[in-house]
Structures are given as structure tokens and as C-alpha cells.
Amino acid sequence: MARSVPRIQDVAHIAGVSTATVSRALNKPESVSEQTRAIVIEAVEKTGYRFNQTARNLRRRKTGAIVVLVPDLGNPFFSQILSGIEKTLSKSGFSVLIADTKQPDFGHDRILEYIRYNRADGLIVLDGSLPPGTYDEASTGRSNTPIVFACEWSDGVPLPTIRIDNRAGALMAIAHLHDLGHTKIGHIAGPSENILTKERLAGTQIAVSQLGLEFPDKWSFPGNFSIESGSRAAKAWLDLDDRPTGVFCASDQMALGFISELSNHGYLVPDDVSVIGFDDIEIAGRFIPPLTTIRQPRSDIGTVTAKTLLMQISGECHDIQPPLEVLPVELIIRRSTGPVKTEARGQKQHSGSIDPEISTRRTAL
Amino acid sequence: MARSVPRIQDVAHIAGVSTATVSRALNKPESVSEQTRAIVIEAVEKTGYRFNQTARNLRRRKTGAIVVLVPDLGNPFFSQILSGIEKTLSKSGFSVLIADTKQPDFGHDRILEYIRYNRADGLIVLDGSLPPGTYDEASTGRSNTPIVFACEWSDGVPLPTIRIDNRAGALMAIAHLHDLGHTKIGHIAGPSENILTKERLAGTQIAVSQLGLEFPDKWSFPGNFSIESGSRAAKAWLDLDDRPTGVFCASDQMALGFISELSNHGYLVPDDVSVIGFDDIEIAGRFIPPLTTIRQPRSDIGTVTAKTLLMQISGECHDIQPPLEVLPVELIIRRSTGPVKTEARGQKQHSGSIDPEISTRRTAL
DNA sequence: AACGATTTTGTAATCGATTACATACAAAAA
């Protein structure tokens, strides 16, 4: 046991061939005679040799790593997309490196580091809020580190993007509320500069105006996708004289925060207000009431993104236009939305002879 | 613009010194005269030079990467710990590599790869369910890749571990239920081989027997930490003739699934049964009702783990015993637990003249 | 000025693989 980790030289020595032959036997088996190949394989097995990734990377001028820029690691929505990415990339032998862009010490120039100095073989960006100039080198081809956007993107930056149709999602949400008879519809938005916020708000506005509904500013609540901001929106809703009877939230987390805060004030969903979310995070279907929402195919987003990046890296993609993949969304109807009530809140709606407590329980589900 | 990325040679050439001097000026500034240092710095700035991580790693026989083995990336509990790890390690210049051990294609020998072939400078294991033999080389010092356990661990494996006091957490949970008058206490457990399951179950049994309570098998429900398994436990609870009035769940997710399923069947928490969880994931405080739970300091676990690993890597840690850090847990009382009711379920409990519907709403909060 | 001690700098080996190029050898064609 002279050395702890065997090198290609050790294998070559045992097999009685040169290092070049060992390398070829392992990387391009057809370029080596069947005999020597067998001898080499045997020597590899005897020594337990594994190639040194670092040395290979240096020689090949690759890093073997893909960096994923996540806006918020703590958010369950992203962690599941990440899971899909990791699965696909690790299968292709890449390491997945994660950086949280909302960490206080994340400098935006770290991206430039990755792009400019070849610190990664590719980049997946889940955060559209980075300054657009960041991508100049990548989009003009001056950098050879491919970048793919997923979920979010940066307007006007011509890079491959995997996303869903956010406007269509908003349209579906508003249409659903309208089908239930709601004419006074509110919206809780994400962070104002966010591209998803803009798209979902735009979709809402289009839908609302097509349906000929009013949509005053006071029915549009600010938020930032977080649970807490949903709960703040609830307080704003409570302060209103003329309240929307249906509220479309730009994220499930805000929807849950909204419902939760209303519940703290003795209001019930969907009795007092119908609420629809966006994302379909795991807990949505198990909330009380189960949340009606627009589902995003999270795992698919992850795998499609990873595959797109792999194609970019291998150079298989010869399109002139950077690929744009728009995955479908789906309306999941659960119990946080219901027919609009005409009565003012506080009036009871007992139906005949049913025990009032049980009745309330039913509606509370 | 001859080369896209400047090398140390380019800097050396411009500064009129050797590559060795440039390297020293950057890595050991005190070993170089003030003059040359200034010249080198200037040349570095002029060229925009950044060292090539791969080349450095090859020479230093390091990889610059830490691998984190996560049992389930989609679980919000882990993603927040991960966030703490990433923050600390990236500050020290390490890349964080993530592997999902529950991915179908995750071979357990991948860990051996990391340990044996120096594919990473260190390993953080959040999954205690890997075969104990895996760590032989690491714990006997035959491998020089340090490993640190966090949250979970492998019994009898003498490696540094950062965790909470699971038994104490269980004790606090049971004591809380007992304080509220509950004498019939049930438990929803995690996956049976899991070390946390065992500890929390053991804590429950100790507490229950110290308090002189009965704890029949049928009050111990199987689970696997997931929302779904909590909901299955709810069905089992419903099937019981003699039901526990307080249930301690080994994870928040199971608690939420449990409450959700009960709600689907018209049962209310804490009216019909008090429920306490474990973890304090973000949504817990916003569930309906807000979940009483045992809080784990997730972010702390992440940072302490990362720091411990860094010490192991730098060799600063000269303890004979591998360090064991037990972080404190905290009982967070919210509204999913309440005083035990003596009445049988289904009897109304209207208090005087209050509108019954409003009354129910209150208790439903 | 001469000496040794100390600081600063340069030369070249090294980390461990990949691969361009050269060479050896066998089979096919002349």
C-alpha cells in the first residue's frame, strides 16, 4: 500500500502498457485492441482505479459542475424544482452547485465570475431579478458558458428559457372565480419588479377587462410571494369597505397566509371570500380548506431545464433562436373557492334542519 | 485579446516577474516585497486575472467541494438547513454539492466514491439510514475525507454529529399534553428504522411511563414523516373505539396531514383531539389551527454543522472524542392543543347566549 | 570591504490525466 489512491500510471504499470493506452481503453474503447482492453480493465479492477476528476477537468478545460442560482432555498417551490434538476444532471455526471441569490453575501458579480472565468460548465438561473447587463457576455456569445433560465427570466435577454404560461394561469384563475359568480375580484401580487408578478398581474387585468369587471387599485394588494405578505394582504382586505369576494394570489404561500390571517379574525374561506393560489405546493391540497390553485409542473420544469442545458453544453442545439419551452399549467379546483354569496357577512345561512354546528363544520372544510 | 481567460503567466509577463512570485504575492503576501506586491496587484487588475480553481485544486490535491447528502430535497425542513450550510461554506470558498439520497438512482456506493477517491474535501450527511459499514474507512482514519452528521446519525459510528435532543423534545411534547389534562396520548411515528423515529418514540415511552399513563400499541401509529402518512394515521385514529385525546406527531408534516384528514371527516382540532408536531416548519404557525410544535433551530443546525466540518478539514480539531453538539429545542404553544374535553364528541358545548356559529368559528381557529 | 544571515526572487518539478504526433507492426495492394 504505497499510495492511498491509485493513479493512471499505476494501472499502466501493472497492465504493462502506457498511460495513453489506459486512458484510451477507458474513454475510447474502440480505439484499442480487444486484448489490451481486457488487460487494462483487469488492471483497473485490481487496483480499484478511478480517474481523478480534477486532473481530467484541468486537461479538458471543464469543471464538471453546473451552478444553480436559486432566489430562496427555503421556499418549498424551488426545492422541488431543484430536485428535478439534480436528478437529471447527476445522471450525466455533473455536480450540482447551489447558490442562494437572496443570501446577504451573494454578490451579483459572482455570476460574472462563473461566466467569465469558466468556473462552471453551465448555469441555471431561477432568479429573473438580476441586472440584465449581467448576461451580455453570455447572450452575445463572448462567453462559452451556457445559461438557461427556468421559471423566471430577464426580459429582452435572448437566452433559452423554460417556463410556464403565467398569463394563461392568471386567466384560468379569474375565469374560475367568474364562473362561480364572482364579479368583485382582487389580486395579491408578488414583488413589484418580478417578472412573474408582472405577467400574472397582466393576465389578471386582461381577464378582468375581458369579462367587463371593475378592478380598482385598492383591490390589488402588494406582496412578495411569502406567507407573511399574504397575511398582511388579509389585514388590508379587512380594512376595506367594499371587499372583493374572490381573491387570486400570485403564490400559494400568500394564499395560505391570507386565509390564515382571515381565520384569525373569524372569517371563513370560501364562505366569506374565495381564494385561489398559484404553484400547487405540496401542502396546498392539505390546507384547511384545501386550496384551489394553478398547478405548475415543478418536477418537469426541473428536468426539462436540465436537459436543455445539457444540449447547450454539448453543442447539439443548432437553433438560431434560443429555445423557449412553455409548459402547461392546470387549474386544480379544491375547496377554497365557492359560489359567491349575496348575503352580507354575519348573516347565517342555515339550511333547513341540519344541526348548525355540523353545518358550519361542513362549510369550514 | 489573444486569450479569453488570463493565466498566471500573463500576469507574470506584464508584471515582469516569475509565475512563482505572482502566486506568492496573491497567496502569501508577506513573503514578497512591498514593491513587487504592488506591481503584481496592478498587473492582476489590468488583466482581470482570477486563479483557475481546477488547476489549484489539482496541485493542492483538494477539490474545493463539500458534498451534502440530503434524504429528501423536496422537504422544506431540509432545504432550510441546507440554506444555512450553503451560507457558511460558500463564505469559506467551498462549493456545495447536493445529492438526494432518496433519488432512485442514488447508489450507496457513491458515498464510498467520495470518501475513497477524494472527490470532495468533506461530507455532510443528513441521512442516518445509510448502511453503517459505509463509514468504516472514515471513522478509522483510513480516509482523510472528514464526515459530519447533522440531524440524523448512524448509531455506533464515531463521527462528529450535530443534532438536537430528540428525547427531550418528545418529553416536552408529552408533558405539554399532560399539563392540558390529557391522559390518553397517542403517537405518530416516522419510518421505523429511522434514528429520529426511535429517539422520539423512546422519549414518548419514557414520558408516558413516568406520568403513569397507559400507552397501548394501537395508539402508536406508523408513518414516514410525510403529509400523506399523517393523513393515513388520521384514518386509523378514526377507526378506533377508544381514541387518544392528544396526539404527538414525530414531524410537522404528519401533524398537518393528520389534522387535514380529520377535518375532511368533520373533526376539529383541538376540540376533538389535541395535536402537537415536531420541527416547526414555516407553515406550521400559519396552519388552521396554528400548530403547537417542538421547534428545531434549523438555521443554527446548518451553520454549526458547516463550521464543524470546516474545523475538521483544517485539522484544527484535536479532540480525541468526535465532537457532539446537541442544540436546544423549544416548545412552541399555538392552538392545535387545548384542554382535554370530558364530553363525548358530537355533544354541543354552547356557552350561554353566544351565537353558535360564531362560537364554533372561535374554537376552529 | 568582507562575511554571514536573511529576505526576495527565479527555475523547474509537480499534481494526474488527456491527446497530438510519431512510431511500430500487420495486412492489403502493387
Add this chain to the structure above:
DNA sequence: TTTTTGTATGTAATCGATTACAAAATCGTT
């Protein structure tokens, strides 16, 4: 038999930094 072609293998350069060792420059002392 000689020449050509093609396949299989070896030699050595290379990727880009770090660092052991040697050489040179600087300093203080006598």
C-alpha cells in the same frame, strides 16, 4: 518482394497553478 494503407501503441507536451530548491539581492556587523 516491395509499397501502401491502416491499426495499435508509445512518447512527450499540455492544462494552469503551487512550491521545493537554488540563486540572487539585501542587510547588518566587524
